[in-house]
Amino acid sequence: MxxxxxxxxxxxxxxxxxxxxxxxxxxxxxxxxxxxxxxxxxxxxxxxxxxxxxxxxxxxxxxxxxxxxxxxxxxxxxxxxxxxxxxxxxxxxxxxxxxxxxxxxxxxxxxxxxxxxxxxxxxxxxxxxxxxxxxxxxxxxxxxxxxxxxxxxxxxxxxxxxxxxxxxxxxxxxxxxxxxxxxxxxxGCRKDWTPASFIEATVADLKETLGDDKVILALSGGVDSSVVAVLLNKAIGKNLTCIFVNHGLLRKNEFETVLENYEHLGLNVIGVDARERFYKELAGVTDPERKRKIIGKGFIDVFDEEAHKLTAIKWLAQGTIYPDIIESLSITGTVIKSHHNVGGLPEKMNLKLCEPLKLLFKDEVRKIGLELGMKPHLIYRHPFPGPGLGIR
The missing domain is CATH 3.40.50.880 (Class I glutamine amidotransferase (GATase) domain)
Known part of the structure; x- marks a missing residue:
């Protein structure tokens, strides 16, 4: 400790x-x-x-x-x-x-x-x-x-x-x-909080907690989910399955580029091309908030369908970070909102949650990624909203 x-x-x-x-x-x-x-x-x-x-x-x-x-x-x-x-x-x-x-x-x-x-x-x-x-x-x-x-x-x-x-x-x-x-x-602090010490302790904890259980993770291409994937892969290897959904509203060539990046990291990734499905749902919709909700629900549905094709999945991994935890509480200690990175997934899928980054600030997540050997261009990618270009 x-x-x-x-x-x-x-x-x-x-x-x-x-x-x-x-x-x-x-x-x-x-x-x-x-x-x-x-x-x-x-x-x-x-x-x-x-x-x-x-x-x-x-x-x-x-x-x-x-x-x-x-x-x-x-x-x-x-x-x-x-x-x-x-x-x-x-x-x-x-x-x-x-x-x-x-x-x-x-x-x-x-x-x-x-x-x-x-x-x-x-x-x-x-x-x-x-x-x-x-x-x-x-x-x-x-x-x-x-x-x-x-x-x-x-x-x-x-x-x-x-x-x-x-x-x-x-x-x-x-x-x-x-x-x-x-x-x-x-x-009298020892100053032993380092990326290397975090990785060593977290990998050991993940191995003990997860054992031979299978874990599923929704990848977004962003730094948080990517670091979670590499950390889990280091701990449980092929018992981790990642799903990356292309809703057709990503940046130019992003789907192919991100899949290639993940392949080089040795991750087990299922890429799902769901463009036509999302385009059909969004046809004629102009209100940004309504589009955001359609895209969010569509993502959950696609992810859930893909997850059901897999067997014996017990855990859902997420890229929750420390500010998410802090901001879900008021300073009186009461819950303001329950937080999860992929809204609706934990309840819908009835899986246990695995959140290995929940003690880290964003800058610490990047340091962990670099310590894990991830390329800087993946760690320092410009943030992009989940609904992508659909909310321009």
Whole structure:
């Protein structure tokens, strides 16, 4: 099991970006709703609190008790997260005279600090908040300031807890990656989250879970389903059958080109030319939304028909990725929508789901593909909608 950083999501639009930055530093992390901390998970090494569209002074603001978390783990609060740590400890957060948004120049005051001490004394950061911390408790110390924000960053004395009112995860914060890297060092992370380690662990898990079972996968020609196919092929070989449907609305020569690419990868692919069927269903239809639904249903029907020609299929593989999982939940932990890459297929076919990429961000999927030996032109293909040219 990989050690992990937990990111508590208070609703910020950059929460996923925090996760991507941590992963880029070869450390596994999980994003969970602010009130769903996984107490008892021994693989947790530290905690990051995200920003939020709310004010900590709002009646409906998202808040959670941090006592047990701070007692057991290093903590980094970002923007709202920093303000909540300060306020819940007895500090004061007030509305700013004017919203702080944009570039600011950070001055580091404590050169011996573990989080900021090895940064240049002056650097650019990115602010985005309407409130500001105006008073911190006596056991907090200011470690960095900007021209407009005195308490731009703080440290809790005798406790591995920090807060920053700027956003280290965004590109415009020049030393942002270094700050996050410093926090991972404080947490004692081994940095063992790599494409090679993911492939090794996932292939072993797939072999154990699937055994001799047969798996079917709908290929789209895109990066997610292609990487799933190669990963599964590495684990179970010919027990994987892939189906690639040509609905006649693909890019020029795409059907032939994609099949050729898959053949070179050693995949067992059934190419289905269903152009006439789709053209007949779409004849005279001009409304884009209606066309999208016709194409979606037609794809499911064709795929289901082809699958029934095969025997003993037990699993349906899909290219679900981590943002799909995150976006299917609200930050209160309730389900907004059930997600699956190929709408309707799991229910229609009564198969168990296999989603080997569901812990990965899109950029990580591409790295896995390259590590598996896939050609860059297949990994970096321009995205193309499922209904293809039918929704021009």
């Amino acid at each position: 990989h050690e992990k950083i937990i990111i508590l999501d208070f609703g910020s639009q950059t929460t996923q970006l925090i996760g991507r930055r941590v992963r880029e530093l070869n450390t596994y992390c999980e994003i969970v709703p602010f009130n769903k901390f996984p107490f008892g998970d021994r693989s947790v090494k530290g905690v990051i609190l995200s920003g939020s569209p709310f004010s900590v002074n709002d009646d409906n603001a998202f808040k959670t008790d941090l006592h047990e978390i701070r007692r057991n783990y290093p903590v980094l609060g970002i923007c709202y997260g920093a303000q909540w740590i300060a306020q819940s400890s007895g500090g004061t957060v007030d509305k700013s005279d004017s919203r702080e948004y944009g570039r600011a120049h950070l001055s580091v005051k404590e050169t011996g600090d573990l989080l900021l001490g090895n940064l240049p004394q002056q650097s650019q950061v990115w602010m985005s908040h309407g409130d500001t911390i105006v008073r911190i408790p006596d056991n907090f110390s200011v470690i960095a300031s900007t021209e407009e924000v005195e308490i731009a960053a703080y440290k809790v004395k005798d406790e591995p807890t920090w807060g920053v009112q700027f956003h280290p995860e965004v590109f415009h914060t020049e030393q942002g990656n270094k700050i996050l890297d410093n926090f991972l060092a404080i947490c």
